[in-house]
Structure formats: C-alpha cells, structure tokens
Amino acid sequence: MKIVVLGCGFGGVEVARELRKRSKELDIIMIDRRARLEYLAVHPEILSAKVTPEEISGDLNKFASEIGAKFIQDTVVDLDFKAKKVKAGGNGHEIAYDFLVIAIGAEQTFFGIQGAEALSCSVNTLNGALETKNALDQLDYVKKANIAVIGGGLTGVEVAGELNDYFDDRGAQAKIYLVEMMPRVLPAFPKEKVSKYVAKILADRGVEILTETAVQEVGEEAITFTDGSKRPYDLVIWTAGIKPNSLLEKLDIPKVKGWLKADSYLRVSECVFAVGDTLSYECAGVRSGQNVEEAERQGRVAAANIIRTIKGVGLVRYRPKNTIQNPRAFLSLGSDKAVMYFNGLVLTVFAYRLKKFVEHRYMKRFHVCSVKSTKCKGI
Numbered sequence: 538m539k540i541v542v543l544g545c546g547f548g549g550v551e552v553a554r555e556l557r558k559r560s561k562e563l564d565i566i567m568i569d570r571r572a573r574l575e576y577l578a579v580h581p582e583i584l585s586a587k588v589t590p591e592e593i594s595g596d597l598n599k600f601a602s603e604i605g606a607k608f609i610q611d612t613v614v615d616l617d618f619k620a621k622k623v624k625a626g627g628n629g630h631e632i633a634y635d636f637l638v639i640a641i642g643a644e645q646t647f648f649g650i651q652g653a654e655a656l657s658c659s660v661n662t663l664n665g666a667l668e669t670k671n672a673l674d675q676l677d678y679v680k681k682a683n684i685a686v687i688g689g690g691l692t693g694v695e696v697a698g699e700l701n702d703y704f705d706d707r708g709a710q711a712k713i714y715l716v717e718m719m720p721r722v723l724p725a726f727p728k729e730k731v732s733k734y735v736a737k738i739l740a741d742r743g744v745e746i747l748t749e750t751a752v753q754e755v756g757e758e759a760i761t762f763t764d765g766s767k768r769p770y771d772l773v774i775w776t777a778g779i780k781p782n783s784l785l786e787k788l789d790i791p792k793v794k795g796w797l798k799a800d801s802y803l804r805v806s807e808c809v810f811a812v813g814d815t816l817s818y819e820c821a822g823v824r825s826g827q828n829v830e831e832a833e834r835q836g837r838v839a840a841a842n843i844i845r846t847i848k849g850v851g852l853v854r855y856r857p858k859n860t861i862q863n864p865r866a867f868l869s870l871g872s873d874k875a876v877m878y879f880n881g882l883v884l885t886v887f888a889y890r891l892k893k894f895v896e897h898r899y900m901k902r903f904h905v906c907s908v909k910s911t912k913c914k915g916i
C-alpha cells in the first residue's frame with residue numbers, strides 16, 4: 538500500500554510518523570516543496586536572534602529516512618483523484634498513491650490591500666523571517682526608526698515583543714507601533730483579560746498599540762489608514778491573516794470558503810484525507826483552530842483511520858480540542874516573558890520556560906534521531 542503525504546509541516550510529519558508507528562509494511566512517501574520543516578511559531582524569535590534557523594527547522598529527508606519513508610522535495614501543482622496521482626514540479630513528475638493525505642497548510646494573505654504584499658516584510662516563512670531580520674539590520678539607526686507591525690493577533694504581539702529585544706540588544710531606539718483592526722489585541726481569544734495583560738506588557742516597553750485601525754494602503758514611505766490618517770514607516774512587518782493554499786483553487790473537492798472540508802474521520806473522499814491548516818473542521822458547532830496542536834492531533838487520527846480502512850475496521854472520529862471557541866496557546870512577549878492561555882486561564886509564571894521546553898522537545902525528533910530505530914528519541 539502506497540501512502541502519499543503531501544505537505545510536511547506539523548500535520549504531515551505527524552501523519553507519516555504515526556503511520557510508521559502503526560505499520561512497518563506501508564510504503565510512505567512524503568512530499569514538500571521545502572527541504573526542512575519550519576517551526577513557524579518560533580519565527581518571531583529569529584528577529585531577536587534568540588534562535589538560529591538550524592535550531593528551529595528540521596531536515597525532512599533525514600526524518601523520512603529515520604522512519605523508513607521516502608522524501609521528495611518538489612512542489613505539487615495538481616492532483617488527479619480519478620487516476621490517484623499527484624503531479625509535482627514543472628516536469629510533470631507523477632506519483633501514484635493508494636491513500637493521499639493533504640497537509641499543505643495555509644498561505645499568508647494581504648487582503649488585496651494596495652502595496653501591502655510588495656512593501657511588507659513577513660515572518661510566515663523561515664526565509665521571510667531571515668529577510669526581515671536582515672532588513673532590520675540594514676536600517677539607518679542615526680534616526681529613530683519607525684516600525685509598523687500590522688495585525689495584533691498572536692504573531693503580531695510576539696513580533697512586537699521580539700522587536701523590543703532586538704532594539705534593546707543594539708542599544709538603538711525605534712518607534713514600534715502595532716496596528717489592529719479590532720477593538721483589542723488578540724481578538725481571537727475570548728477572554729479580554731489576556732488582551733489587556735499583553736497590551737500592558739507591550740505598552741510598558743514603549744509599543745504604541747493602535748486598535749480599531751485598519752490599513753488602506755501601504756505606500757513607499759507611509760501607511761494610509763481607512764480613516765484617512767497616515768503614519769511614516771521604515772519597515773512594515775505584516776502578520777495579519779491567512780488564506781487557503783492556492784493549490785486548492787484548482788481542486789474539485791468539498792470546500793468551505795476555500796478551505797478543505799472533511800467528514801468526522803478526516804476524509805475528503807474514500808482514500809483522501811486532510812489535516813492541519815488546510816482544513817476547516819467543525820463538529821457539533823465547535824470549530825477546530827488552525828494551530829500546531831490540532832494539526833498534530835488530526836495527523837494522528839488520519840493515520841489511524843488509514844490503517845483502519847486498510848484493515849476494514851471502524852474508523853475513529855476526530856474531536857477538536859484547541860478550538861476557535863476555546864483556544865489555547867503560548868505567547869512569548871520578549872524579555873523572556875510569555876503567557877500561557879489555557880481553558881480561559883492566563884498563566885504567566887514559568888510560561889516562557891515551559892514554551893521553550895515544548896519547542897525543544899518537538900525539535901528533538903529532528904535533531905536527536907538514532908539512525909536505525911523508527912522510534913526516535915523525543916517522539
């Protein structure tokens with residue numbers, strides 16, 4: 538049986554790992570356009586140089602060979618569900634499958650705002666984070682630089698915190714402003730107290746927080762807001778919004794607002810499963826969040842259901858835990874401070890150390906694998 542795992546981020550890697558844990562027989566093929574898994578949640582810390590690219594990314598080829606899978610680095614351009622083939626790259630390379638798992642994540646969106654994509658930096662990819670760090674290093678520090686962070690969600694507040702550390706380390710001054718369209722930062726978190734706590738920490742370190750402020754245009758030197766006001770900038774870092782992977786546009790399969798739709802066993806069709814950010818999953822009015830925890834949990838359920846389908850036994854239902862209605866997350870805020878938001882509780886003591894522990898434990902599977910064993914240390 539040949540299982541193709543398309544996309545090797547958190548969801549795809551977990552599918553491959555779980556499939557191998559459950560069966561030594563399967564032929565597992567992992568495909569990704571990147572050579573390395575990127576730990577996106579830690580990208581803001583690239584800016585303050587607290588982490589290196591090597592520490593927060595893992596060699597997918599090495600990971601695949603550790604678990605007895607094959608890794609292909611290529612961009613998938615189309616899927617032929619009838620012929621059960623994945624079409625990769627410009628040379629029309631086709632890979633056949635018996636089961637396919639789509640785990641291609643999401644893409645950054647600039648909402649069609651004029652100038653936003655062309656003139657902003659980003660931390661959504663490792664290369665983007667490195668380029669943003671490079672752009673920071675190139676700024677003219679004779680004058681006070683203006684740095685605009687667009688989007689006051691999880692990534693935006695983390696970026697603002699790390700920028701403070703960056704400027705503190707250099708002994709340089711900058712005006713950092715964080716722009717959020719909604720009335721408070723972290724609008725996706727149901728409890729307002731987490732927003733207030735985070736806003737105060739950032740404001741105490743000099744970040745200006747502009748809520749109920751929407752970007753209309755990013756010009757060469759200034760940002761124009763929808764109320765007509767303008768702010769000059771030296772660097773814009775865009776952290777607002779994600780959209781479905783553009784590959785989905787050409788696929789004729791069930792979708793919700795462009796995101797993949799799966800049944801409660803994570804099946805898009807009989808032999809095609811989907812996991813992670815590419816999916817919009819709702820169960821009894823509760824919607825799965827697009828986060829690492831859910832991508833991994835979905836990965837394990839999809840793998841279990843592929844094996845169960847092969848064996849002809851009943852499938853297990855997927856029930857989201859880290860949901861839109863009840864999200865949980867770690868947020869780092871710079872200067873070794875973090876917040877853990879869990880079941881409506883805001884925990885601050887040891888949160889940064891706990892966050893680092895979780896990240897380190899995850900990355901161990903890429904950095905400390907024994908060559909022969911399929912059970913890497915740290916898994």
Ligand SMILES: Cc1cc2nc3c(=O)[nH]c(=O)nc-3n(C[C@H](O)[C@H](O)[C@H](O)COP(=O)(O)OP(=O)(O)OC[C@H]3O[C@@H](n4cnc5c(N)ncnc54)[C@H](O)[C@@H]3O)c2cc1C
Binds near residue numbers: 660
């Ligand atoms: C900056 C940032 C910070 C974040 N912080 C947090 C956080 O603190 N906590 C949290 O829980 N979540 C966080 N998230 C969200 C989290 O990273 C995602 O929910 C998670 O990565 C989803 O995993 P995934 O496997 O679905 O997608 P991804 O991890 O995005 O992996 C998708 C993979 O598919 C590959 N791919 C895509 N298209 C193709 C193609 N056509 N051909 C071949 N390969 C393809 C990509 O290269 C990528 O490796 C953050 C996201 C970002 C961008």
